[in-house]
Amino acid sequence: MKTCNSSHLESGVESELQCRSGAGCVAKCSSERMENAAKRRLAANARERRRMQGLNTAFDRLRKVVPQWGQDKKLSKYETLQMALSYIMALTRILAEAERYSSEREWISLHCEHFHADSYHHYTAQKPAADSEPYAQRIFTYHPEHFQIAN
DNA sequence: TAGGCCATCTGGTCCT
């Protein structure tokens, strides 16, 4: 005699009790099983959707803290990760430099010199003669418009 | 219209 005590697809203690015997059991069990499977699939889909939405929220937050250098188009996920990597490496480099220089004053004057020049060009809307990109931008290794996947 | 990016669905695997 067939019972509904069944596969891993079945969650049902309940269905086992109902269907242990009797006419129409097979049909009822299989339709119940399919119904349960469909319900679980829908629930899994919803969870997956929520999970991906959470992931996308995290990407949006990352985009906000990562420099975009005036890109009007939002960075793709891949570009965001690359930019974040480059950003972190640049900051790490700056910190390492700070440690290398003996006096804090020396380090500050080194960097402020660059940043003052940047602000000057920014406010006067002039292009620097030699280096066309701002200092802070130049120290980054990742530029989306130039980036190509190296295989 | 082709290519890039994305959201969603789905089945498999791992973890608790």
Place this chain on the structure above:
DNA sequence: AGGACCAGATGGCCTA
């Protein structure tokens, strides 16, 4: 057992 995570498939939207 159920949830989290992952990767492949698919279809929609947008842009050059």
